[in-house]
Amino acid sequence: RMFGSSSRLRLLWAMVQGPVTVEQMSATTGLSQSAASHQLRLLRQAKLVRVRRDGRRAFYELHDHHIPELLSAVRNHQEHVV
Helix, strand or coil, X not given: CHHHCHHHHHHHHHCCCCCECHXXXXXXXXXXXXXXXXXXXXXXXXXXXXEEEECCEEEEEXXXXXXXXXXXXXXXXXXXXX
């Protein structure tokens, strides 16, 4: 279900290279910061994303090393279905 939203997939892909802030993800994905924050909350609840705070800044990253593998599998599936 979490992989069913294009905005959530874009956010997950934005974190593949490492931790990023909401501002950075918003710029990368084209989502508003409010929309990105809402989707990130759902991804955190699903244990796909975790947050690390450094002072007032929050850095979001993929929960573990399995998530990029899942994203690749989703992408491969989409390419073969379409």
